[in-house]
Amino acid sequence: MKLLDFLKGERKKSASVAKERLQIIVAHQRGHRGQPDYMPMLEQELLEVIRRYVKVEQDAINISLDSDNDCSVLELNVTLPNEAEAKAAGKR
Amino acid sequence: MAKIIVVTSGKGGVGKTTSAAAIATGLALRGNKTVVIDFDVGLRNLDLIMGCERRVVYDLVNVIQGEAGLKQALIRDKRTENLHILPASQTRDKDALTLEGVEKVLADLADEFDYIICDSPAGIERGAQLALYFADEAVVVTNPEVSSVRDSDRILGLLSSKSRRAEQNRDPIKEHLLITRYNPNRVDDGDMLNLDDIREILAIDLVGLIPESEAVLRSSNQGVPVIHDDKSDAGQAYADTVSRLMGEDVPLRFQSAQKKGLIARMFGGGGRR
Numbered sequence: 001m002k003l004l005d006f007l008k009g010e011r012k013k014s015a016s017v018a019k020e021r022l023q024i025i026v027a028h029q030r031g032h033r034g035q036p037d038y039m040p041m042l043e044q045e046l047l048e049v050i051r052r053y054v055k056v057e058q059d060a061i062n063i064s065l066d067s068d069n070d071c072s073v074l075e076l077n078v079t080l081p082n083e084a085e086a087k088a089a090g091k092r
Numbered sequence: 093m094a095k096i097i098v099v100t101s102g103k104g105g106v107g108k109t110t111s112a113a114a115i116a117t118g119l120a121l122r123g124n125k126t127v128v129i130d131f132d133v134g135l136r137n138l139d140l141i142m143g144c145e146r147r148v149v150y151d152l153v154n155v156i157q158g159e160a161g162l163k164q165a166l167i168r169d170k171r172t173e174n175l176h177i178l179p180a181s182q183t184r185d186k187d188a189l190t191l192e193g194v195e196k197v198l199a200d201l202a203d204e205f206d207y208i209i210c211d212s213p214a215g216i217e218r219g220a221q222l223a224l225y226f227a228d229e230a231v232v233v234t235n236p237e238v239s240s241v242r243d244s245d246r247i248l249g250l251l252s253s254k255s256r257r258a259e260q261n262r263d264p265i266k267e268h269l270l271i272t273r274y275n276p277n278r279v280d281d282g283d284m285l286n287l288d289d290i291r292e293i294l295a296i297d298l299v300g301l302i303p304e305s306e307a308v309l310r311s312s313n314q315g316v317p318v319i320h321d322d323k324s325d326a327g328q329a330y331a332d333t334v335s336r337l338m339g340e341d342v343p344l345r346f347q348s349a350q351k352k353g354l355i356a357r358m359f360g361g362g363g364r365r
Contacts, residue, residue: 013282013283014282014283015279015282015283015284015286015289016282018238018285019285019289021238022241022242022285022289022293023293025242026241026242026245026294029245029246029249030245030249033252033253
């Protein structure tokens, strides 16, 4: 079927594009659901602090707050660039 | 004890008021004492859809602020027994609604009615939050279209966090998906999200599927909830929806394209009734 579509030069149906886009955005929204209102600010400021020492991209940080009954865990995930990339970035 | 059902969506123009009017009317037609409340303060429209716009004297804000009694503000529906409408104010802004005020009105209504239907305003601001705060169940009205589906997901987030049931750690609000303006022909062409896609993305149970229908505009023109048009596809689809809300197991209709007969094709002639 895919091959046939290709041969006929048909573009992807718009509804399946819509579905893929929605799946991504809804998953993202749900990741942020129920978190405290200060989380976006906290994320931004933490990123600024880290960037004073290491050159990381805007989207290289991932922060989440999980809470069980009596214990909350703030998880911070930062993807640091590897050495070569960091040096290249430093020269720029 | 009355069941409080909010009809909500996030996005505007998807059919909240049409659905609230049809569902409330349907519940009353099935013998339930039902009241439908317009929470869209400043932009009331439920009265128009219900056809009682010229009989509005007092409204929800008057009741909350103690300027009128609940009995004075309730409008008895002319066509349907057991059905009352509590209109929104046309003039005041949304700050006129208070949490305590809404709670008191709902508590008073709960003594009299079996079902309280709350017609939410669009958006996720105060008016929408108050409309859903006290709900036991929610009907999330969604069009097969990206912005509507995304906004419905935002509303699902609010239902699970900013409601009385959530704050008191009670059983969560029961969430129902109501898909409106569904066009099976466009789904078949691959240009409209299909039923299962929307269900899969939002991950809640489907309570009804309302096809795009000429009957909806015809009904709103006349101020008669579309469920009264029991020959129309939309009217029948809303009747099915009401049955499911009452806990009945009704098979889904109107999800596939109707094949036009030879004569209909030859003479063209409008779409679906």
